[in-house]
Amino acid sequence: MKNYIKMGVTKTDLFTEKQNELASVAKVFAHPARIAIIEYLLQSNTCFNGHLVEELGLAQATISQHLKELKNSGIIQGTIEGVSVSYCINSQRWAEIKLRFNLFFEEFTPPSDYDTCC
Amino acid sequence: MKNYIKMGVTKTDLFTEKQNELASVAKVFAHPARIAIIEYLLQSNTCFNGHLVEELGLAQATISQHLKELKNSGIIQGTIEGVSVSYCINSQRWAEIKLRFNLFFEEFTPPSDYDTCC
DNA sequence: TCAATACATTGCAATATTACGATACAGTAG
DNA sequence: CTACTGTATCGTAATATTGCAATGTATTGA
Numbered sequence: 667m668k669n670y671i672k673m674g675v676t677k678t679d680l681f682t683e684k685q686n687e688l689a690s691v692a693k694v695f696a697h698p699a700r701i702a703i704i705e706y707l708l709q710s711n712t713c714f715n716g717h718l719v720e721e722l723g724l725a726q727a728t729i730s731q732h733l734k735e736l737k738n739s740g741i742i743q744g745t746i747e748g749v750s751v752s753y754c755i756n757s758q759r760w761a762e763i764k765l766r767f768n769l770f771f772e773e774f775t776p777p778s779d780y781d782t783c784c
Numbered sequence: 785m786k787n788y789i790k791m792g793v794t795k796t797d798l799f800t801e802k803q804n805e806l807a808s809v810a811k812v813f814a815h816p817a818r819i820a821i822i823e824y825l826l827q828s829n830t831c832f833n834g835h836l837v838e839e840l841g842l843a844q845a846t847i848s849q850h851l852k853e854l855k856n857s858g859i860i861q862g863t864i865e866g867v868s869v870s871y872c873i874n875s876q877r878w879a880e881i882k883l884r885f886n887l888f889f890e891e892f893t894p895p896s897d898y899d900t901c902c
Numbered sequence: 903t904c905a906a907t908a909c910a911t912t913g914c915a916a917t918a919t920t921a922c923g924a925t926a927c928a929g930t931a932g
Numbered sequence: 933c934t935a936c937t938g939t940a941t942c943g944t945a946a947t948a949t950t951g952c953a954a955t956g957t958a959t960t961g962a
Contacts (some may be wrong), residue, residue, distance in 0.1 A: 680841045681816035685823070692813035697920085698799035701807050701888075708891040719938095723798045725922050730940055732920095749929050750938055757894050764889040770819075771882040773826040776875050815950085837908095846951050848910055867959050868908055 688770060691763055694739045699724060699732050707742060707755050806888060809881055812857045817842060817850050825860060825873050 678686050694700060702722055718733075719726045733753065736742045740759040744751045796804050812818060820840055836851075837844045851871065854860045858877040862869045 678816060681820050685816040685819045689814050689816040689819050692810045692819075695810035696807050696814045698796060698803040698807040699920090701803045701810075702799050705803070705888075705891065724920095726939075727923075727941080728921050731922095734940080746929085746939095748938095749936095751940095754898075755892055755894070757892070757898055760889075760892055767885055767889065771878075771885065773823065774873055774875070774878055776873070780872075780875055817950090842950095843952050844909075845911085845953075849950080852910080864909095864958090866908095867906095869910095 688766060691739060691766065694735060694741060697732070699728070700736060703729070703732060703736065704741065704755070707753060806884060809857060809884065812853060812859060815850070817847070818854060821847070821850060821854065822859065822873070825871060 681689075695704075699722060703718060706718065706721060718729050722729060724732075733742070733744070737744060740756055741763065742753050743756045744753045746752075799807075813822075817840060821836060824836065824839060836847050840847060842850075851860070851862070855862060858874055859881065860871050861874045862871045864870075
Protein backbone atom coordinates (compact mmCIF):
# COMPACT_ATOMS: atom_id res chain seq x y z
CA MET A 667 0.00 0.00 0.00
CA LYS A 668 1.19 3.44 -0.86
CA ASN A 669 2.52 5.65 1.83
CA TYR A 670 -0.04 8.45 1.97
CA ILE A 671 0.22 11.37 4.27
CA LYS A 672 -1.22 10.03 7.45
CA MET A 673 -4.82 10.92 8.08
CA GLY A 674 -5.86 10.90 11.68
CA VAL A 675 -7.88 7.84 12.33
CA THR A 676 -9.03 7.87 8.73
CA LYS A 677 -10.04 4.53 7.31
CA THR A 678 -8.19 4.79 4.02
CA ASP A 679 -8.96 1.18 3.16
CA LEU A 680 -12.60 2.04 2.58
CA PHE A 681 -11.77 4.26 -0.36
CA THR A 682 -10.20 3.89 -3.77
CA GLU A 683 -6.55 4.58 -4.41
CA LYS A 684 -7.53 7.59 -6.50
CA GLN A 685 -9.69 9.04 -3.78
CA ASN A 686 -6.96 8.63 -1.21
CA GLU A 687 -4.43 10.19 -3.54
CA LEU A 688 -6.54 13.21 -4.32
CA ALA A 689 -7.29 13.73 -0.64
CA SER A 690 -3.60 13.39 0.13
CA VAL A 691 -2.63 16.10 -2.35
CA ALA A 692 -5.48 18.32 -1.21
CA LYS A 693 -4.12 17.98 2.29
CA VAL A 694 -0.85 19.51 1.19
CA PHE A 695 -2.76 22.53 -0.12
CA ALA A 696 -4.84 22.67 3.05
CA HIS A 697 -2.60 25.08 4.87
CA PRO A 698 -2.17 28.76 4.04
CA ALA A 699 1.55 28.69 4.81
CA ARG A 700 2.06 26.00 2.18
CA ILE A 701 -0.09 27.91 -0.30
CA ALA A 702 2.01 30.98 0.43
CA ILE A 703 5.25 29.07 -0.08
CA ILE A 704 3.99 27.57 -3.32
CA GLU A 705 2.79 30.93 -4.63
CA TYR A 706 6.10 32.46 -3.75
CA LEU A 707 7.90 29.80 -5.75
CA LEU A 708 5.36 30.02 -8.58
CA GLN A 709 5.81 33.74 -8.87
CA SER A 710 9.56 33.74 -8.61
CA ASN A 711 9.33 31.27 -11.48
CA THR A 712 12.82 30.08 -10.93
CA CYS A 713 14.91 28.43 -8.33
CA PHE A 714 14.51 30.26 -5.15
CA ASN A 715 17.36 30.46 -2.79
CA GLY A 716 16.38 32.72 -0.07
CA HIS A 717 14.71 33.94 2.92
CA LEU A 718 11.30 32.39 3.25
CA VAL A 719 11.57 32.91 6.99
CA GLU A 720 11.61 36.66 6.51
CA GLU A 721 9.02 36.48 3.76
CA LEU A 722 6.43 34.65 5.86
CA GLY A 723 6.28 35.41 9.55
CA LEU A 724 6.80 31.89 10.83
CA ALA A 725 9.70 30.42 12.72
CA GLN A 726 12.47 28.73 10.79
CA ALA A 727 11.62 25.31 12.18
CA THR A 728 8.00 25.67 11.13
CA ILE A 729 8.87 26.65 7.58
CA SER A 730 11.32 23.81 7.32
CA GLN A 731 8.53 21.46 8.35
CA HIS A 732 6.17 22.81 5.69
CA LEU A 733 8.88 22.56 3.06
CA LYS A 734 9.40 18.96 4.04
CA GLU A 735 5.75 18.15 3.43
CA LEU A 736 5.84 19.90 0.09
CA LYS A 737 8.92 17.89 -0.82
CA ASN A 738 7.33 14.64 0.33
CA SER A 739 4.37 15.21 -1.93
CA GLY A 740 6.74 15.91 -4.81
CA ILE A 741 5.35 19.39 -5.44
CA ILE A 742 8.66 21.09 -4.82
CA GLN A 743 12.22 19.95 -5.08
CA GLY A 744 15.33 21.29 -3.49
CA THR A 745 18.97 21.09 -4.29
CA ILE A 746 21.76 22.01 -1.96
CA GLU A 747 23.57 25.05 -3.21
CA GLY A 748 26.57 25.62 -1.06
CA VAL A 749 25.41 26.78 2.29
CA SER A 750 21.76 27.16 1.40
CA VAL A 751 19.14 25.19 -0.50
CA SER A 752 17.41 26.11 -3.75
CA TYR A 753 13.77 25.24 -3.99
CA CYS A 754 11.56 25.17 -7.01
CA ILE A 755 8.32 23.73 -8.26
CA ASN A 756 8.62 20.28 -9.80
CA SER A 757 7.00 21.11 -13.10
CA GLN A 758 6.18 17.53 -14.00
CA ARG A 759 4.48 16.83 -10.70
CA TRP A 760 2.71 20.16 -10.90
CA ALA A 761 1.24 19.22 -14.28
CA GLU A 762 0.19 15.86 -12.90
CA ILE A 763 -1.63 17.39 -9.94
CA LYS A 764 -3.19 20.07 -12.09
CA LEU A 765 -4.55 17.39 -14.39
CA ARG A 766 -5.87 15.35 -11.51
CA PHE A 767 -7.78 18.29 -10.10
CA ASN A 768 -9.04 19.29 -13.52
CA LEU A 769 -10.44 15.82 -14.09
CA PHE A 770 -12.08 15.95 -10.70
CA PHE A 771 -13.71 19.30 -11.36
CA GLU A 772 -14.79 18.20 -14.84
CA GLU A 773 -16.68 15.26 -13.38
CA PHE A 774 -19.58 17.59 -12.80
CA THR A 775 -21.71 18.18 -15.87
CA PRO A 776 -25.12 19.20 -14.58
CA PRO A 777 -28.14 18.90 -16.87
CA SER A 778 -29.98 22.13 -17.65
CA ASP A 779 -32.72 21.49 -15.12
CA TYR A 780 -30.23 20.69 -12.42
CA ASP A 781 -30.83 23.63 -10.15
CA THR A 782 -34.54 23.00 -9.91
CA CYS A 783 -34.17 19.68 -8.17
CA CYS A 784 -33.01 20.58 -4.69
CA MET B 785 -12.73 38.24 9.90
CA LYS B 786 -14.24 35.45 7.92
CA ASN B 787 -15.08 32.23 9.63
CA TYR B 788 -12.70 29.76 8.06
CA ILE B 789 -12.55 26.15 8.97
CA LYS B 790 -10.39 26.18 12.05
CA MET B 791 -6.81 25.25 11.46
CA GLY B 792 -5.05 23.80 14.44
CA VAL B 793 -2.81 26.44 15.84
CA THR B 794 -2.45 27.94 12.40
CA LYS B 795 -1.62 31.61 12.28
CA THR B 796 -4.14 32.64 9.62
CA ASP B 797 -3.40 36.32 10.21
CA LEU B 798 0.00 35.92 8.58
CA PHE B 799 -1.54 35.09 5.22
CA THR B 800 -3.78 36.77 2.67
CA GLU B 801 -7.52 36.23 2.59
CA LYS B 802 -7.12 34.39 -0.70
CA GLN B 803 -4.52 32.05 0.67
CA ASN B 804 -6.63 31.24 3.69
CA GLU B 805 -9.68 30.67 1.51
CA LEU B 806 -7.91 28.33 -0.87
CA ALA B 807 -6.44 26.37 2.02
CA SER B 808 -9.85 26.20 3.62
CA VAL B 809 -11.46 24.72 0.51
CA ALA B 810 -8.54 22.35 0.01
CA LYS B 811 -9.11 21.16 3.54
CA VAL B 812 -12.61 20.07 2.62
CA PHE B 813 -11.15 17.96 -0.18
CA ALA B 814 -8.47 16.61 2.13
CA HIS B 815 -10.38 13.56 3.23
CA PRO B 816 -11.14 10.53 1.06
CA ALA B 817 -14.62 10.11 2.55
CA ARG B 818 -15.53 13.61 1.44
CA ILE B 819 -14.04 13.00 -1.99
CA ALA B 820 -16.08 9.81 -2.17
CA ILE B 821 -19.27 11.60 -1.17
CA ILE B 822 -18.66 14.35 -3.69
CA GLU B 823 -17.89 11.89 -6.48
CA TYR B 824 -21.02 9.98 -5.63
CA LEU B 825 -23.08 13.14 -5.96
CA LEU B 826 -21.20 14.19 -9.08
CA GLN B 827 -21.87 10.92 -10.78
CA SER B 828 -25.49 10.63 -9.74
CA ASN B 829 -25.73 14.08 -11.32
CA THR B 830 -29.00 14.80 -9.64
CA CYS B 831 -30.44 15.13 -6.22
CA PHE B 832 -29.43 12.18 -4.21
CA ASN B 833 -31.70 10.91 -1.58
CA GLY B 834 -30.28 7.81 -0.24
CA HIS B 835 -28.08 5.50 1.50
CA LEU B 836 -24.58 6.90 1.69
CA VAL B 837 -24.08 4.89 4.83
CA GLU B 838 -24.39 1.66 2.88
CA GLU B 839 -22.42 3.07 -0.03
CA LEU B 840 -19.38 4.00 2.04
CA GLY B 841 -18.49 1.81 4.96
CA LEU B 842 -18.59 4.45 7.66
CA ALA B 843 -20.98 4.88 10.56
CA GLN B 844 -24.01 7.08 10.11
CA ALA B 845 -22.71 9.66 12.58
CA THR B 846 -19.41 9.94 10.75
CA ILE B 847 -21.05 10.47 7.38
CA SER B 848 -23.38 13.05 8.83
CA GLN B 849 -20.36 14.89 10.12
CA HIS B 850 -18.66 14.88 6.71
CA LEU B 851 -21.86 16.05 5.06
CA LYS B 852 -22.00 18.91 7.52
CA GLU B 853 -18.53 20.06 6.55
CA LEU B 854 -19.39 19.83 2.89
CA LYS B 855 -22.51 21.90 3.55
CA ASN B 856 -20.57 24.45 5.58
CA SER B 857 -18.17 25.00 2.71
CA GLY B 858 -21.11 25.45 0.36
CA ILE B 859 -20.07 22.61 -1.92
CA ILE B 860 -23.24 20.64 -1.37
CA GLN B 861 -26.73 21.61 -0.38
CA GLY B 862 -29.50 19.59 1.14
CA THR B 863 -33.23 19.90 1.32
CA ILE B 864 -35.46 17.98 3.62
CA GLU B 865 -37.66 15.67 1.64
CA GLY B 866 -40.16 14.13 3.99
CA VAL B 867 -38.34 11.71 6.19
CA SER B 868 -35.03 11.91 4.38
CA VAL B 869 -32.75 14.61 3.01
CA SER B 870 -31.77 15.21 -0.61
CA TYR B 871 -28.25 16.29 -1.25
CA CYS B 872 -26.73 17.69 -4.39
CA ILE B 873 -23.74 19.67 -5.57
CA ASN B 874 -24.20 23.42 -5.46
CA SER B 875 -23.35 24.11 -9.07
CA GLN B 876 -22.58 27.77 -8.56
CA ARG B 877 -20.19 27.14 -5.70
CA TRP B 878 -18.65 24.28 -7.63
CA ALA B 879 -17.89 26.58 -10.55
CA GLU B 880 -16.42 29.12 -8.15
CA ILE B 881 -14.09 26.62 -6.54
CA LYS B 882 -13.12 25.12 -9.89
CA LEU B 883 -12.16 28.57 -11.12
CA ARG B 884 -10.17 29.31 -7.98
CA PHE B 885 -8.14 26.13 -8.35
CA ASN B 886 -7.69 26.68 -12.06
CA LEU B 887 -6.27 30.14 -11.43
CA PHE B 888 -3.96 28.72 -8.82
CA PHE B 889 -2.66 26.02 -11.13
CA GLU B 890 -2.28 28.48 -13.99
CA GLU B 891 0.01 30.63 -11.90
CA PHE B 892 2.85 28.42 -12.96
CA THR B 893 4.26 29.22 -16.38
CA PRO B 894 7.79 27.90 -16.37
CA PRO B 895 10.29 29.26 -18.91
CA SER B 896 11.77 26.72 -21.30
CA ASP B 897 15.02 26.39 -19.36
CA TYR B 898 13.18 25.91 -16.11
CA ASP B 899 14.10 22.33 -15.43
CA THR B 900 17.79 22.97 -15.77
CA CYS B 901 17.96 25.24 -12.77
CA CYS B 902 17.47 22.91 -9.81
C1' DT C 903 -50.94 8.24 19.87
C1' DC C 904 -47.08 5.12 19.00
C1' DA C 905 -43.54 2.89 16.59
C1' DA C 906 -40.41 3.15 12.82
C1' DT C 907 -37.29 5.64 9.91
C1' DA C 908 -33.76 8.93 8.60
C1' DC C 909 -30.79 12.09 9.87
C1' DA C 910 -28.38 15.37 13.34
C1' DT C 911 -25.96 16.22 17.59
C1' DT C 912 -23.28 15.18 21.66
C1' DG C 913 -19.50 13.28 24.11
C1' DC C 914 -15.47 10.87 24.05
C1' DA C 915 -11.08 8.28 22.73
C1' DA C 916 -7.36 7.87 19.51
C1' DT C 917 -4.55 10.24 16.53
C1' DA C 918 -2.65 14.08 13.57
C1' DT C 919 -1.35 18.88 12.84
C1' DT C 920 0.80 23.16 13.86
C1' DA C 921 4.16 25.88 15.94
C1' DC C 922 8.44 26.80 18.13
C1' DG C 923 12.69 26.54 21.10
C1' DA C 924 16.63 23.90 21.36
C1' DT C 925 19.87 21.48 19.14
C1' DA C 926 22.29 18.91 15.43
C1' DC C 927 24.47 19.09 11.10
C1' DA C 928 26.84 20.54 6.92
C1' DG C 929 29.29 23.83 4.19
C1' DT C 930 32.23 28.07 4.01
C1' DA C 931 35.30 31.64 5.46
C1' DG C 932 38.97 32.88 8.12
C1' DC D 933 40.68 23.81 13.34
C1' DT D 934 37.10 27.25 14.58
C1' DA D 935 33.43 30.22 14.12
C1' DC D 936 29.53 31.36 11.41
C1' DT D 937 25.49 30.61 8.55
C1' DG D 938 21.56 28.22 6.73
C1' DT D 939 18.78 24.39 7.18
C1' DA D 940 16.96 20.04 9.31
C1' DT D 941 15.42 17.44 13.20
C1' DC D 942 13.80 16.56 17.94
C1' DG D 943 10.79 17.21 21.71
C1' DT D 944 6.76 19.08 23.32
C1' DA D 945 2.47 21.93 24.12
C1' DA D 946 -1.83 23.42 22.22
C1' DT D 947 -5.34 22.34 19.23
C1' DA D 948 -7.96 19.94 15.42
C1' DT D 949 -9.63 15.80 13.11
C1' DT D 950 -11.69 11.38 12.73
C1' DG D 951 -14.78 7.88 14.08
C1' DC D 952 -18.40 5.91 16.67
C1' DA D 953 -21.96 4.80 20.28
C1' DA D 954 -25.59 6.94 22.37
C1' DT D 955 -29.02 10.02 22.12
C1' DG D 956 -32.09 13.69 20.20
C1' DT D 957 -35.41 15.25 16.67
C1' DA D 958 -38.67 15.37 13.05
C1' DT D 959 -41.65 13.01 9.80
C1' DT D 960 -44.35 9.12 8.20
C1' DG D 961 -47.44 5.25 8.61
C1' DA D 962 -50.41 2.38 11.23
